[in-house]
Amino acid sequence: MPARKLNASLFAHMPAPGDLALVSTSGTVAAAIVEWASRHGIGLSAALALGSACDVDVADCLDHFAGDFRTRAILLCLDEIADARRFMSAARAAARAKPVVVLRSGRHRPDRRESVTHTGALAKPDAVYAAAFRRAGLLSVQNLDEMFAAVETLGRQRPFPGRRLAILANGDGVGQLAADRLADRGGTLAGVTPADGFPAENPIDLGIEADGPAYAAALEPLLLDKANDAVLAIHVPTVRSGAAAVATAIAETAKRVRAGQMRKKPVFAISLGDDAAAGEVLAEAGIPRFSTDSEAIEGFLHLVRYREAQDDLMRTPDSLPRDFHADVQAARGIVARALRQGATWLDPIAVMELLEAYDIASVPLTLAPDIDAAAAAAWPVIAGGGAVALKVVSPDVVHKSDIGGVQLDLTSEADVRAAAQSILARARRERPDARITGFAVQPMVRKGRRRELIAGLAEDPTFGPVVVFGRGGTAVEVIDDRALGLPPLDLALAEDLIGRTRVARRLCAYRDVPAADMRAVALTLVKLAQLAADLPQVRELDINPLLADETGAIALDARVRIGRGYPEGRAGRGHPRFAIRPYPTEWVRTLTFKGRPIQVRPVRPEDEPLFRAFFATVDPEDVRLRFFAPVREFSHAFLVRLTQLDYARAIAFVALDETETEEGRRMLGAVRLHADANGESGEFAILVRSEARGTGLAYALMRLMIDWARAQGIARVEGSVLAENRPMLAVCRRLGFVQRPDPEDAGMVTVRLPLKAEPAPSAV
Template identity: 70%
Template sequence: MSTYRFETLLAPRRIAVVGAGDRPGSVGRAIIDGLRAGGFSGEVVPVHPRESSVDGLPCVSRLADLPAAPDLVMIATPPFAVPDIVEEAGRVGAASAVILSAHLGQGEAAPLGAARASARRHGLRLIGPESVGLSVPAQGLNASLLARPPTSGDLALVSQSGTVASAIAEWAGRRGVGFSAVMTLGRSADVDVADCLDHFAEDFRTRAIILSLHHVADARKFLSAARAAARAKPVVVLRTGRHDGLDRAPTTHTGALARPGAVYEAAFRRAGLLAVDGLDAMFSAVETLGRQRPFPGKRLMIVANGRGIGALAADGLADREGALSAPSDETLTKLEPVRHGAQANPLDLGIDAVPRDFARALEPLLADRGSDALLAIHVPTARAGSREVAQNVADAVAMGRAAGRRKPVFAVSIGEDEAVRSIYGRAKIPLFATDADAVEGFLHLVRYREAQDDLMRTPDSLPRDFSPDIDAARAVIERAIREGRTWLDPASVASLLAAYRIDSVPSTLVPDPDGAAAAAWPLIAAGHTVALKLVSPDVVHKSEVGGVRLGLTSEADVRAAAAAMIARVRAQRPDARIAGFAVQPTVRRAQARELIAGLAEDPVFGPVVVFGRGGTAVEVIDDRALALPPLDLALAGELIGRTRVARRLAAYRDVPAADTDAIALTLVKLAQLAADLPAVRELDINPLLADADGVVALDARVRIEAETGRERRRGNWHPRFAIRPYPAEWERRLVAGDRRVLVRPVRPEDEAMFRAFFGQVDAEDVRLRFFAPVRDFSHAFLARLTQLDYSRAIAFVATEEGMDEARRMLGAVRLHADANHDRGEFAILVRSDIKGTGLGIALMRMMIDWAQADGIAVIEGDVLAENRAMRGVCRQLGFAERPAPDEPGLVKVTLRVPERTQS
């Protein structure tokens, strides 16, 4: 349901509290006390079967006795009573309910299942169970059990855990940090984290979102909402249970490396969320976001009244890969009267500095273009008290802002002092107790800005000749499934990799030692040594039973090694079936690095791409990074860069750099394989050798499993993908005038083509499309047009076949669904010289077909009243037209999309 009825949940006019007795300390009574103390101006009605009034408020015995339906029902009753209360709330027309009660069980037969079913039947929104309520300070709404009522501000706090929310609210209350809303979700019978992200991403009162969660139930919904929210404003996430173990024992190295906590981190990174690893880091983020907006750059200038404390901050910055700034010579000259020593950054004011020295240092530094932010650190001394220094810093910052110098300033004041906190709070300067906390707070905003840059980065185009043989790959998988196998044999693995153009070592399968010796002879005669590997469906890690021998130089050695393998397996794994042996040439690439690359299956987020340092000790070394597919070359390169082994891929001494482009392309190919072949559950290439000549897979394992009936497909969308891949099945060919046109979904690498396109569109047509002249088609502007979340938006681009890149784009249409995925807003622009060819109508019809297939019920858009051509197209397609409310000069066009017929 997403944001459906959120307005009644967060801005109710009438609240019923069920289970509110007159006993002080009871949950229901605490809710009423909180509402009254918070200044709620609406109506509050206690509901209790045995009370006539609660704290002076008239009480009714049941919801049906209310004269009008409540907007919000707070439920604080024993768990067995909850389903009937939810059913009654739905019948009387209540819009939403918060279940404070706990222990509602699991499954549809439990009280929780019955309550959820009733709520869905009546369209009632539920928070909880096990919620501690919600608060909207600006509305005077404190329907919560929080010990300290939140104050009004512009941070939204959404938490699955009531205790974490209480801790953050308590901390924020003592520091004057306020909230636009606090929502505790408990077990999320209905309203979940994704719903809240959708709401607060669009809420103009919310500047940043603080998120605490333990688990995600619907990965697709969560990631779609998170990516949309993170593009709009900072989202900080703290996950509890980061070191929870796997539900089952992994069968491959990649499966063992893809632990749940690492997968969640990969998902947060892909969505552009700023992840923190504990309450201290969360408090640092709240302090920063509560007082400072994100800013470009990462160069920090440190000012301190002592060389040691400044050096500690600089060390912490370097440890976290931050950057010190370099003041200009002109600025250093201005700092001479207060500067101690030769070092420019950190700037030492000396232990004998007086409060005014901080202001004298900040004045030129705020104007200096060599830094992006300032950190003022003060250790109290007999010559400079904390309050006086705080006031001087605040005054200097206020003067700078008045002069248009908006450079961010962070402060550290050693020692707790409410007056100091108040001074900095009024000045909107983040204050920290230690230099480490301040550096972390500064880097929170740096990482957020970098994440936004990553989200807007244009990937390189894939090689045009990369087109996997999907039919051949599917045939390999289907044959193995028909034969009842869960692991592909080496020949099938080689065929699968070949279908995706991943180079591997040729292999010959033989049934016994004599066959191994015979297969080895041609290799030995050609001057190669031989690698012999055991083939068994029951032995996944061959090295554990001595199932790999390298460098064999004669037939006799091969025959003896095979016989020894059989004896060893019979002794160690008597139940293991031996299918035979794989005979390969031993690969000698002296300067190659051993890597691991593959796919793992996560129960929440589905397929995961794994990359890291390879070898037999891969799990002990644990040098790996994870990413959710689909991938492009930019994302693959970023994945490589997050590992320690990435440093070894660069050139060193006489070793040339490895071909990182080939490694990145291999990761993209694996992600594509995962998209095309849902039956592939785990894939493990270890080692993947990489050097200056490219990459080659020395050994690989693939585990398969047939898709189940529960794994619902949507078109060609992988049933377990958390992120919707590029919808290639929507490519179409048509004729517009005398042109043969290809229409396909937009790709991120289309940015250059869009820039050329806008250069060929008349300025008047651009104005009609965007309702104002557009002169700067910046990277950020174009990235928003070409980098789409296909779960929520689609854009189709029309290109003329056979034309060069600069002339080929003819037009584009786009549709963006709302958070509830029942309405979509469209926009279209066709190149000025193409008008009248029928291309615009063809694009609109394709967009309508997408909406119908995707379950969007209504398409709407705003059109300038003067744009008669566009209005004519809309009328021809069946759109209704009406004046746009409060927007003279605009008309609103609306089309109810016909339901898709079942064939």
């Protein structure tokens, strides 16, 4: 801890005090970053090398530094994660508070998992980790160079809104190199408002002779221009313009202009050459300085992506999506019957019924036990002028095409019989050990303009179920165009998942081909995520291909692997397998108070306007009793903390008057409980309208909160109440809370309710 001059490490140098915290499971990686930071004048609030982490782990450190006022950003270097739910809970909480940059080593270690489906093979561990980091709102970097760029950026510049970058350079070539790098990395080149003497082009070329005054004259209008969100100034030293003079001009101009700005526009600098004086000038002005265009663009995009990651953190999908109603009982029965029969794969009929239970359209099929039955099943389709597809059915053959087990475009009974004989002959030759239970007969579905996709579920040993989406077909693993996401999903998260693949561009309209129904594809992914939530016995699910066009999406072929129980390490409080706790729909209640229906439910992220309206109309005295002081304004940041919850460690129940008014449903009150990192104790807070007093609402909210705490295994519930707030103290007394005066504040009363038997204090 540099600020306290505490060094219990083997680092070569003690870093300067600063506001970046470094947490690493590798001592050598931590030492490398500390050494780099020491050479570049970057200060750290702490640097920890955890090693094997037998006690304190990464999640503990994230919890600590998230609440540390000395730390503005967290640098995280790790290898493997032991407890995914604990890590994701801590990471999401930390990322809501401040930027967290993560570097993972060992990304390309051999994958020793035995995945037999396409989706399982596509869900490589590194891809799953990347999906988890993205969902947690972490800034993921690939190597130490990117980590150093992130440290340089975060050490000088705070995150900012927007993504449009203006580039200023003393040469068209170096400016275009930076613009090219920005485009390659998915960044946005800003427009430029014309100014006196400067063209409306980006990058702006000042010419090779540009000196300090030239940079100052060009930088000032860019800092005032609303067409960009940040400025990158590039300087190549020449005999006519030294690096220190230009750096001084950039620093002084930025200081002067930003002093009059409410939102201070970021400035980044590239100073080619090794001029220590230029570096010191820029560092003193808080301007990140880089040696190459690649480093500078990465540093800029780190902050852009941090801001964008906050949007993902604001979404917490329901555990029961509202867009459809799955027949969960029927689905569970299908899986249970197969398990009782000792099956590890669902047969084609069971797969079709399972998809139907989740309203996922599929091509109907008939299961035929032999060649004669296959011909008979094909006849109605052929008689109607259609063609059929014939597929082998075997619990031992996952990929039917590997043994020639699929025959298409069969238009007569003779074709069907010949195809069936051919399939059997090759199956016996290629897989003599395989059990052939029959054939699946399906009407042919022409691909036409439909896009071939793949969608499904895979099982990761660390993070549990993973949703997989990408380009489908027999070469799916070779093409490797896929994106992964951790369930639960909503439509927005599913659409983002689709957008991270190359095949997403083919879903758009092109030439005379209309756009595919993107919502239907996204809703299929949401349904699969819900299936994973409802059926932990489903270990892998493969829809390949999923055909999509303007009319919707349909599963042409699918397979489902099942197993008993939960994977090792996934059982626990709440949902047994998900690394991210879904919205707890099961805690929604409808209560009646004095003849009025009141809905009580867990708070949702979209409830911020509801809370804003509530605080605007609630009695100021009630607000003072809740927050122990008058509160005049409730900012967006404050309301986000009330509505953006990680349901693994916090809950808030909101009470809504079901009676409709001109303003819609009114919020009558809310209760909140936030547990500590270990789930041992939880601190509560409650606020209800004055008109709701005496109705029993406060008592009911507290009872529901206590029930939730017990269900989570929390040992005790605690809180602080103003001594003058007698109604609240009376409610606590009825609920069995022990009340004691606060020894540090005579006006406060601490209340405590044990939910588990607490051990007696040991004798001294």
